Amino acid sequence: MNSIMRPHVFINVAASADGRISDESRRQIRISCEEDMQRVDRLRAESDAIVVGIGTVLSDDPRLTVKSQALREERVKNGRTPNPLRVVVDSRARTPLNARVLDGEAETLVAVSDLADEERVAALREKASVFVAGQEKVDLRALMEYLYSIGVRRVMVEGGARLNHSLIAEGLVDEIMVYYGGMIIGNGPCIADGPSFKPPVPLELVRVSRLGSGVLAVWKVLADKS
Numbered sequence: 001m002n003s004i005m006r007p008h009v010f011i012n013v014a015a016s017a018d019g020r021i022s023d024e025s026r027r028q029i030r031i032s033c034e035e036d037m038q039r040v041d042r043l044r045a046e047s048d049a050i051v052v053g054i055g056t057v058l059s060d061d062p063r064l065t066v067k068s069q070a071l072r073e074e075r076v077k078n079g080r081t082p083n084p085l086r087v088v089v090d091s092r093a094r095t096p097l098n099a100r101v102l103d104g105e106a107e108t109l110v111a112v113s114d115l116a117d118e119e120r121v122a123a124l125r126e127k128a129s130v131f132v133a134g135q136e137k138v139d140l141r142a143l144m145e146y147l148y149s150i151g152v153r154r155v156m157v158e159g160g161a162r163l164n165h166s167l168i169a170e171g172l173v174d175e176i177m178v179y180y181g182g183m184i185i186g187n188g189p190c191i192a193d194g195p196s197f198k199p200p201v202p203l204e205l206v207r208v209s210r211l212g213s214g215v216l217a218v219w220k221v222l223a224d225k226s
């Protein structure tokens with residue numbers, strides 16, 4: 001794969017002990033304990049952009065903002081915006097106009113593909129910036145190159161399952177942080193949903209620690225040597 005200039009990209013995800021990130025209805029399940037939610041807030045505050053897939057916007061309607069006022073103020077003191085840029089990977093421009101990511105609390109970029117309906121894109125442009133790349137799905141490499149070109153150096157990916165899989169498949173992920181909560185979910189999307197990687201993508205364990213009622217594991221994605 002040709003190397004590109006792109007930001008450092010890490011996935012942060014909360015999973016059950018059986019590796020599921022929600023249930024079979026894809027409705028959000030609170031897996032993180034309070035300590036983990038605080039860690040997630042710090043990670044957001046340290047990032048330049050937070051990326052999610054449209055599936056996550058449709059099922060969870062996240063705000064993707066920094067919740068701690070102290071952390072927002074620290075960002076401002078360092079000459080940054082109070083919140084990182086919110087990025088939605090949304091091939092067909094399905095982001096609802098009343099989605100929380102379009103609430104104006106932070107800047108938002110919706111990444112769409114050539115499939116997106118022009119009228120929907122025009123409506124989104126009223127509330128967000130729009131980046132177009134890719135014929136059917138969003139071209140994730142082009143998106144990362146674009147984010148780098150506008151000064152984004154650290155990207156936090158907050159799911160979901162299919163976006164995580166595509167980013168890993170494209171070799172665009174440097175690090176994966178998994179908080180394992182004390183529960184078994186059974187059927188449901190897993191950390192990376194998609195065709196099996198053959199061979200499996202190798203990871204190196206960077207750190208593991210007990211956090212609240214669960215376990216935090218930090219993995220480095222080993223570069224594809226092929």
Ligand SMILES: NC(=O)c1ccc[n+]([C@@H]2O[C@H](COP(=O)([O-])OP(=O)(O)OC[C@H]3O[C@@H](n4cnc5c(N)ncnc54)[C@H](O)[C@@H]3O)[C@@H](O)[C@H]2O)c1
Binds near residue numbers: 013029054055
């Ligand atoms: N526990 C957690 O930490 C956590 C975090 C986020 C989401 N979730 C859960 O994940 C589920 C949502 O995940 P999902 O897999 O349904 O949706 P997703 O958020 O991964 O979005 C996937 C969608 O993005 C679009 N897309 C456009 N270009 C793409 C590309 N190049 N590659 C991949 N997708 C592309 C497609 O429409 C695709 O269906 C929900 O159940 C949500 O609750 C859990």
Ligand SMILES: Nc1nc(=O)c(N)c(NC[C@H](O)[C@H](O)[C@H](O)COP(=O)(O)O)[nH]1
Binds near residue numbers: 031063159
């Ligand atoms: N870290 C984390 N732990 C969980 O247990 C869980 N279910 C999610 N799911 C991710 C999802 O997209 C959430 O909805 C956003 O973390 C909410 O973000 P906001 O508070 O709205 O900014 N994320």
